[in-house]
Amino acid sequence: MKQTKVLRSPLALLALFLVCCAASMFSQTPPAQTSPGQSPPEPQLQTRAAAAQQASSSAATFDQVVDRAIEREHFFMAQMKQLHPLVETYLQNLKEDKDLGAPVPASDVYFLGRLDMSEGTDDRAFTSPTTAGLGKRMLSKLSSVYSMKFLPLGFAQMVVLDEDFQRKYYDFTFVRREFLGEVRCVVMDVAPKKDSGKGRFLGRIWIEDQDYNIVRFNGTYYPHPRASYYLHFDSWRQNLRPGVWLPSLIYSEESDLKYRLGQTLNYKAQTRLWGYNLKDLRRNSEFTEITVDAPQIVQDQSQKAQDATPIEAQRAWERQAEINVLDRLQQIGLIAPEGEIDKVLQTVVNNVMVTNNLDIQPEVKCRVLLTTPLESFTIGHTIVLSRGMIDVLPDEAALAMILTHELAHIVLGHHLNAKLAFNDRMFFPDERTFERMDFARDRGEEEAADKKAIELLNNSPYKDKLSNAGLFLKAVQARAPQLKNLIRAHLGDSLLNGDATRMSSLMTASPQFDPKKADQVAALPLGGRVKVDPWNDQLELIKTKRVAITTAAEKMPFEVTPFFPFLTRFGTAAPEKAAPAPEKTAAAPTGQ
Secondary structure, three states: OOOOOOOOOOOOOEEEOOOOOOOOOOOOOOOOOOOOOOOOOOHHHHHHHHHHHHHHHOOOHHHHHHHHHHHHHHOOOOOOOOOOOEEEEEEEEEEEEEOOEEEEEEEEEEEEEEEOOOOOOEEEOOOOOOOOOOOOOOOEEEOOOEEEEEOOOHHHHHHHOOOOOOOHHEEEEEEEEEEEOOEEEEEEEEEEEOOOOOEEEEEEEEEEOOOOOOOEEEEEEOOOOOOOOOEEEEEEEEEEEEOOEEEEEEEEEEEEEEEEEEEEEEEEEEEEEEOOOHHHOOOOHHHHHHHOOOOOOOOHOOOOOOOHHHHHHHHHHHHHHHHHHHHHHHHOOOEEEHHHHHHHEEEEEEEEHHHOOOOOOOOEEEEEOOOOOOOOOEEEEEEEEEHHHHHHHHOHHHHHHHHHHHHHHOOOOOOOHHHHHHHHOOOOHHHHHHHHHHOOOOHHHHHHHHHHHHHHHOOOOOOOOOOOOHHHHHHHHHHHHOOHHHOOOOOEOOOOOEEEEOHHHHOOOOOOOOOOOOOOOOOOOOOOOEEEEEOOOOEEOOOOOOOOOOOOOHHOOOOOOOOOOOOOOOOOOOOOOOOOOOOOOOOOOOOO
């Protein structure tokens, strides 16, 4: 039978506004066979069976390792067709800063969607990128302007080595054995054979030596289609369940890619995937876990409160709206389940409340939004901070500033719209969340919260440590023109409200902002504080030793950096690393 050549997946992401390129098609890797009318087996059960079979015999030769890795990659493709994780890409275009002697952000781009590989590769966008309207697989578009556009789908497709990964298309060269974290790997260089088709992977792969899954691949795609470009990337997978290695982190970078009119592409980008097992967050198992208590002695009901008073009923109604929203955001993977970081945030809030003699009912709680843009907001009596916000705050006092601003909204009685207590208002597609939910405050409420927050902070344990908080706000203000997508809030309040900076009065008492001073750390890079489990969305603080900064260029405030996760096998914990000494009032880490 004559074999039809197909164009490989267009991981190039860039639309050159000059020539129109045909959309590429994806070859299909067939999933595991099932009987007619039978549903595909659960991926977790499939994987356990496959892993057990693989573990029964080890590869003895280099060729056997290659064959096992190819087989596992085909299984990986079939598995990914059944999973629909969230995928987020944050990209910073760079320019050279002569004073720092290093590139700094000049502009940024943000994408968030849900990956769907059930029919090729597609995504359902939560955000509205500037490329909306372009074909999903179109690499270029006719225009009168020479410019480059990033396509969000391309970054998501970097989870795929090759949708038709076969020995006949590639040459494999053994490099060495190497540990990635605690996982020992066989390292190979991979290059496409001549006439094997466009868009084949070119680079290096790491294969773990137990089940022979590819756990990392680093390189690009080759050869390039005409008038479009493939990008370099470093793609990581983590062992999230027995035998299950799934994409979690992708770093992409170009510093010298030339395109039309002699222009150079210079950028860094982080892509994160999470929410693989959202079905368990829907609490379906709670019904099966209901237990019947032993019969209790009947008590005189006349001694107990019956119906709620009007005030209690109003509070309960608002609380119902709060619960509805939090449940919905957790079920779709935007808010993390309750965990240890919530307790750290709660400790800081309690420090402020206790020293101000505040007794708020229902009690104030804290949760974490899993996305990168810097935002915070309240949902009823719940304070929400984004993962990106927690990442970049330089110390506990700066964290207290953000939390206290939101606490002030609660103290002032700025309520959540109680219409959300009706459950039918939660019935909308996941990708319309940013359209249907809005927790931002108007300028009047923001100014009132600023004033109240300053009052609360001046009575708190942080009153003598707020100079760094003001310095952080100065850094935000300085970088805001270049990092509009990082500063922009999607669900809540931005640190900037027009030309005004939140709690700007703190800036007057802070030191002068000087990016060239190596010992002045106003903000941290992205990704240094919070680690996300891509399977169940649980969070943990990254506990590492403080790294001494030797030059101002190493500060990298708000910037994207490469990923180097410490890989472990499921069921084993990474070695405990030294943590910075906690401050007296809370366990929030400080420094970089």
